[in-house]
Each structure stands twice: as structure tokens, then as C-alpha cells.
Amino acid sequence: MDIKVIKTEQQHQDYLERIHSLMLMMPPTRSDEHEELELLITIVEAYENSKYPIEPPDPIDAILFRMHEKGLKQVDLVPYLGTRSRVSEILSRKRPLTVSMIKALSIGLGISTDTLIGINSDDNQSHEEGVDWSKFPLKEMINRGWISENGNALKNSTEDIIKGFINQLGWQSGSLSFKRTLSGDAYSPSTQYALYAWVSRVVQQARKKKSSLGLFDPNVLSASFLRDLAQLSWFEKGPLLAIEFLEKHGIAIIIEPSLKGTRIDGAALKDIDGQPIIGLSLRYDRLDNFWFTLLHEVAHIWKHVHNEETFLDDLDASSDDKKESEANRLAREAFIPRAVWKRSDAYISPTKENIDILSRELKITPAIIAGRLRRELGNYRLFADLIGHGEISRILSTAVIE
Structure with a gap:
């Protein structure tokens, strides 16, 4: 596709249709289609922001308004947000929008990126008003030694202490x-x-x-x-x-x-x-x-x-x-290729002996095989002696001793 600066509304609509088709393809990063999608998004975003940006005060309200206006259902947002459950979480304010989601929604629904980020161009209030600094687990962070418990630090507010921790x-x-x-x-x-x-x-x-x-x-x-x-x-x-x-x-x-x-x-x-x-x-x-x-x-x-x-x-x-x-x-797949797993005696007839045989064949710890069987069978009482309880802390502690 020959991509140029947008000069007509027909060109704008053509680019929107191409963006939609590319999003449905979900092209892998660094592919030609992904590069084309990024370029089209940038060009269309610049055009729309200059011509008719829509800036409702709240990102989710803006999305819901656009859905109502266009007659969209939640499933129609899957190409922009990833999965049905992710759409539900976003719209119920249980999960924040990511940068890629903001870009996709900005182009797909015609909502300005400022609005989706939560910035009203007529409102210069600081974003800090949305942060409840008291919710940071300051006491636990100090107890763990993440933050120095000195006299000067404790004279500061929780906000100042956490900002100092993060700003570094x-x-x-x-x-x-x-x-x-x-x-x-x-x-x-x-x-x-x-x-x-x-x-x-x-x-x-x-x-x-x-x-x-x-x-x-x-x-x-x-x-x-x-x-x-x-x-x-x-x-x-x-x-x-x-x-x-x-x-x-x-x-x-x-x-x-x-x-x-x-x-x-x-x-x-x-x-x-x-x-x-x-x-x-x-x-x-x-x-x-x-x-x-x-x-x-x-x-x-x-x-x-x-x-x-x-x-x-x-x-x-x-x-x-x-x-x-x-x-x-x-x-x-890195541990146990699917073709091997389904044909293995460890899968067909789970026993300690068969787990040991497969682990030797694949040169992996038997704990992985035992753990996979426990999860797939939904029985976490199985092979409890094979999964290596306490082994990680023991092994890592030897590095400190040595």
C-alpha cells in the first residue's frame, strides 16, 4: 500500500479500513504488516487529532460513549484489547489500558490519545491527585530494608518517602x-x-x-x-x-x-x-x-x-x-515436547518409575514431569515427594556459603 499524508476524507476512511484489517491479522512484531500498521496509526492519529479530536473527561466513559454511538458490543473491542475477558476488565475499570491498547482504540474508535490516557487538554491538574500514597506498604518496605529507617527519612511524608524510592x-x-x-x-x-x-x-x-x-x-x-x-x-x-x-x-x-x-x-x-x-x-x-x-x-x-x-x-x-x-x-514445549508427552508412559500410566524414565530421556528434572501431571490431573497430592519442596532455597543458599 502506497502510504502518504492524508489530504482527503476518503483517504482517511481507506486507511481506517486497512488498519482494521491489519489489526484482525494480529501481525507479529517486526513483520512488514506490523510496520505498515504502526505507520498508518501514526498518520491517521495525526490527521484525526488535528481535524476532530474527541476528548471526554474519562477514558472508560469515552469508550462506552463511542460504543453506544457506533452500536458496538464488548466483543467488537477484542481486536483492540486482546480477549473478551480483557475487554470486560478494562470496561469495569479492573485493569488499566496499555500503550498498545490506547493506540488501537484511538484509531479504531476515533478517541484522542490524551483522553484515553486520562488527560483533558483543558485541565492542567496534576496526575498525582489520582495516587493514594498511603496505600503503598511503607512499613513492610522499611522492615525489609528497602527504605532506610533513619531520622531524616521518617520526618518526611509517606508521599515524599515513596517518591524518593521510585524516582531514583x-x-x-x-x-x-x-x-x-x-x-x-x-x-x-x-x-x-x-x-x-x-x-x-x-x-x-x-x-x-x-x-x-x-x-x-x-x-x-x-x-x-x-x-x-x-x-x-x-x-x-x-x-x-x-x-x-x-x-x-x-x-x-x-x-x-x-x-x-x-x-x-x-x-x-x-x-x-x-x-x-x-x-x-x-x-x-x-x-x-x-x-x-x-x-x-x-x-x-x-x-x-x-x-x-x-x-x-x-x-x-x-x-x-x-x-x-x-x-x-x-x-x-521446552521441557516436554507435546508429541513426546502424549505418547510417554509417564502420561499414559503415571508412576514414579515412568516419570524417572522420561526425565532421563529428556534430561530434565523429574520435578517438572511430576508437577505437570499434578496440574493436568488436578490432584496435588500425587508425587509430592518428587516436586522438590524446599530445594530452591537450599540450593541458592549454597551459593552464598561458597
Whole structure:
């Protein structure tokens, strides 16, 4: 398609139709279609903002108004927001809009990006009014040593202390988004402050490792890379080897227990300089949970993490999100290819002996196989002695001792 600056309304409508068809295709990042979509969005957005921007005061009200005006149902927003459940969560204000959603809705529904971000062009009020600083778990953060409990610090307000904690990251603390979108099954509005504090801590700790990390090359990430990582689970000190392997390739691994009230297994994100970071909470101190969470987050780094989005994962939750499903599939395939799994005796006749045989064949820890059987059969009493309770903390503590 020959793309030019929009000069006529017919040209505008043609571009909108092309954008809609490209969105339905869901082209992969860096493909020709994705590049075309980005260019068309930019051009149409500039045209619409100059000609007839619509700026209702509230993002969700703006979306609902447009839906009513155009006779749209929730299912009609799936191409812009991803899944039916995600549409429902957005419209019920349980989940924030991401940058990609804002762009898609701006073009698809003709709503200005300022409105979707929550900015009224006639209103210069600070975004800080939307932040309840008292909801940050300040006492727990101080108890963990994240914030120094000195006399000068405690004389400041909670807002000043939290801002100081966050601003040292170079992020914007003036709004609840903090220039970073939190998403994933571990995210909830009731825990967003604790989650943001946890992510901030993970990034701070990752920056301390920066000088010891290898150079990150995104091209090295592949199915074979995940398979190589999975097979490190075969070794007794596999978790340590995995951390060393990933950090050699420029991916920082941070172990940080979750804050009270949150349900998070792991996180995948990039720092402001593009440095990939994986945070692990070790919510379940088990080999099967550690390994699957680790590969799930690496899959996010490979396929999904762009710019300011952060994936926060609760792997106990069921999800119909396409990105989460893809990360799960890639992790499962790295450990046990689907064709092998369905034909294996461990799957057909689950016994300790058959689990051991398959683990030796695939060169992976038996904990992974036992964990998968427990989940698929819905029986978490099975093979409790194979999943490695307490093994992760024991193995990681040996690194400190040595």
C-alpha cells in the first residue's frame, strides 16, 4: 500500500479500513504488516487529532460513549484489547489500558490519545491527585530494608518517602502508571501499589548486577535457547546454573519475595535502557514451580516484553490471554515436547518409575514431569515427594556459603 499524508476524507476512511484489517491479522512484531500498521496509526492519529479530536473527561466513559454511538458490543473491542475477558476488565475499570491498547482504540474508535490516557487538554491538574500514597506498604518496605529507617527519612511524608524510592529509578512518579504498565494474571487494582513497589525493588536490585551481566542479544532467544535452559534442570545445582546462564546472556535474574497480599510467581520486564529483567518471588519453594516460572518469564522476554510493559504472573490463575498462553506453551514445549508427552508412559500410566524414565530421556528434572501431571490431573497430592519442596532455597543458599 502506497502510504502518504492524508489530504482527503476518503483517504482517511481507506486507511481506517486497512488498519482494521491489519489489526484482525494480529501481525507479529517486526513483520512488514506490523510496520505498515504502526505507520498508518501514526498518520491517521495525526490527521484525526488535528481535524476532530474527541476528548471526554474519562477514558472508560469515552469508550462506552463511542460504543453506544457506533452500536458496538464488548466483543467488537477484542481486536483492540486482546480477549473478551480483557475487554470486560478494562470496561469495569479492573485493569488499566496499555500503550498498545490506547493506540488501537484511538484509531479504531476515533478517541484522542490524551483522553484515553486520562488527560483533558483543558485541565492542567496534576496526575498525582489520582495516587493514594498511603496505600503503598511503607512499613513492610522499611522492615525489609528497602527504605532506610533513619531520622531524616521518617520526618518526611509517606508521599515524599515513596517518591524518593521510585524516582531514583528514573521513572515518573507523578501518576499511578509511573510510565510503566503493569499487566498479567498477578495484577489487581487492590494490590497495584504493592506490586509497583515490588517491581521497583526488582529493578533496583537488577541495576546493582549490571556491571557483571553479559551483553544482551535478542537474536539469541529461540526455542533451542529455551531447551538448553530447560536441560540445566537435570543438574543438582541447576537453578544456580540457570541464573548464571541467563545473566551471561544479559538477562538479570532477581529473587525477591512478594509483598503481603500479592500473588505473584514471577515478572518479566525491561529497564529504561532496554535491559531485560526477570523477577522471581519463590512463592512456592519447589523445583517444578521455579523451573516453569523461569522459562515462562524468559518466553515473555523473547516474545512479548516491549518498552514499558511489565508482565506479572500468577501461574495458579487460569488465563485466556494470548500472550500468557503462548508463554505457557513455549515453556511446556521446552521441557516436554507435546508429541513426546502424549505418547510417554509417564502420561499414559503415571508412576514414579515412568516419570524417572522420561526425565532421563529428556534430561530434565523429574520435578517438572511430576508437577505437570499434578496440574493436568488436578490432584496435588500425587508425587509430592518428587516436586522438590524446599530445594530452591537450599540450593541458592549454597551459593552464598561458597
